[in-house]
Amino acid sequence: MDKKETCCIKVNLPGGVISAGDLYELLLIAENAGAQVIRIGNRQQLFFCIDADQLEDMEMDMLRAEISYEINEDEFPNIISSYVTDAIFNTESWIKEGVYKDIFDLFNFKPKLKINLVDQHQTFVPFFSGNFNFITSNISNYWYLYVRFPKTTDIYCWPSMVYSDDIPLLSQTAEKMIMAHKAQFYDRQKINHQKFHDLVMAQNDFVTQPITEPLKLPDFQLPYYEGINRYVNNKYWLGIYRRNELFPLEFMKDICTICLKNRIGQLYTTPWKSLLIKGISEDDRKEWGSILNKHLINVRHASNELNWQLENLNSESLELKQQLVRIFEEYDLRTYRLCFAIKMQPKTGLPGSIIIKKQLPDVFDILHTSDFNPNSKDYVTYREKVPKVDLARCLIGLCNHFYSILIDDSISPSVLPNETDEKETHYIYRCQSCFSIYDQTFGDIVNDIIPGIDFQILDEYTCPICDSPKSSFIRIENSMDNIGWRGNL
CATH class of the missing domain: 3.30.413 (Sulfite Reductase Hemoprotein; domain 1)
Structure with a gap:
């Protein structure tokens, strides 16, 4: 018997965050298409695989749910962020939930180049794995920008700090410049940084601040991101890692159900291909433990x-x-x-x-x-x-x-x-x-x-x-x- 052709479906989650209701709807669509597991990618996106003969019905379901997706492609990489670290791995910064959401809402285009929005005080989310790497400064609502030109290791420090509200437009403008001038800025050994800067800045009047001190990266320390852990106001967060990278749909549906029941609005994916849930109350810990037991989920792997x-x-x-x-x-x-x-x-x-x-x-x-x-x-x-x-x-x-x-x-x-x-x-x-x-x-x-x-x-x-x-x-x-x-x- 010939092996069935399979299709890989990718769904981007800007910033690595999704509501419990939206995730539950996506899980139902994947399940109806014959998928049994879902995966998390290293840019905080989601993947599931289905037989090709289920594709047409799945596409209709995705259209009705207004979910954007790609089939066997990665033309539009996910925007990743350190939003997941807020309040649990980092409490020092001015950037909080509201700022992240405001920036995500201003993206009215689908980037073709990789964008990272990262707090400089954490080391959980990588700093320079994107093409446009925005890193918080010590001045509220201003960011350093490091441009890593596509298909190169050439990293250019933007000579001024970027205002939060300008991040989406600046990203779109810079992407257009790179794509329109590939012979100069794409897969090139030598790149004229000043010319690139001048071309981008000529397109719009961006709000900037001079860089008064260089970015200082923290020493790397990966926090232990598994298990049920206390953080603020007697709340707990739960981190789930899967050795085989597979998250069973039935388990994920139970996760969404308990989140909706207990008014936990959001779930977070991480660049380490793990899942994280914040805002668990002391009274609900036993219920979460029961779900882990039901699905035989281990949450204490070795750090290495x-x-x-x-x-x-x-x-x-x-x-x-x-x-x-x-x-x-x-x-x-x-x-x-x-x-x-x-x-x-x-x-x-x-x-x-x-x-x-x-x-x-x-x-x-x-x-x-x-x-x-x-x-x-x-x-x-x-x-x-x-x-x-x-x-x-x-x-x-x-x-x-x-x-x-x-x-x-x-x-x-x-x-x-x-x-x-x-x-x-x-x-x-x-x-x-x-x-x-x-x-x-x-x-x-x-x-x-x-x-x-x-x-x-x-x-x-x-x-x-x-x-x-x-x-x-x-x-x-x-x-x-x-x-x-x-x-x-």
Whole structure:
């Protein structure tokens, strides 16, 4: 029997928020079309899959419900925001629920480029994974803007702060300029930032403020986003993560039903592919616990399983993550203040402290940001062309190195010794057979060599990847000009 053709349906949730009533209606449409589960994407959107022969009826239902969607496409990426963090992961900022909603309401177009609206005081939602990255300043209703031009790692800091009400119009104007001048601003190695700024500003009279101090990013710390937790006014929030990324429709319908019953108006999706519900009262905790029991939902996973960024609907990356997490668990690996991203496709924009980047089938490069902050875009290559079977031990070595640096509390991640000092030559050694790198900064966990051991004083050394002898290694200078050692994803 021929396998039925399936269609993937994507529904954007601007800002990662949806009312319980709207979500319930969407779940019914998905269920009527034959879906059994729904997924959350890394841009806070929703996905479900149906057989192609159910598509026509589903489209009629979506039309009646006035729900926008895409079929097997991602032409209109979701606008993501840190709205989900308000009152639970962040209480310091001027930006609150009303400001977020006012900005969302002003979007009268569907963006084709990625837009992030992020509070600078939190680290739960990524800062620079969008094309237009608006980040709160210390001045109420004014935002920094960092433009990451499409298909590049070129990030441009807008020279003035943007007013909240201007965010939608400025985004639309900037998007039009990029799309109308792709030869200059789209997938280009060199971009004239000043020309781009002048073209955009010539279109409208935007309200701006001068930048009086540079943006200072907080040190990364991923909050534990699972379980039932108390926050303000004796209220609780519930975070739900699914190891297989699948949220059963029956469970989700029960979630919506109890929200409607207890007047919880909104549910939140997160960039970590999880669901979050705020405003649970003390009296209702038992009822929520009963729903979790009914559907056998586990809400206490290990932290080193929660700190991963994966491409959407990608079974290969999910399987690799699960394999690595099992090994991390056996090793009892500490991953606090780190997060991992698996990139099976180029230029996905996924943020991570440590990046696992596919080069060939079952062969990967391992990179990390220079200060191990996932919001950085300065990448350092740690290992190249690592076979899948060796990934775990290389990652364990890199994590242990990170903590060896942090043993001295006076050392900040922002000064981790991975930046090449232009005034001092730093040599590394590369295997001519498999291009594996030995750097004394990191040592070699496979061969039990601690960081700081010069390659020259090693007596009998063999490559941890291909077992080539020490004589197969050549000395090269570790600098920005060395292709394959330092670079951008």
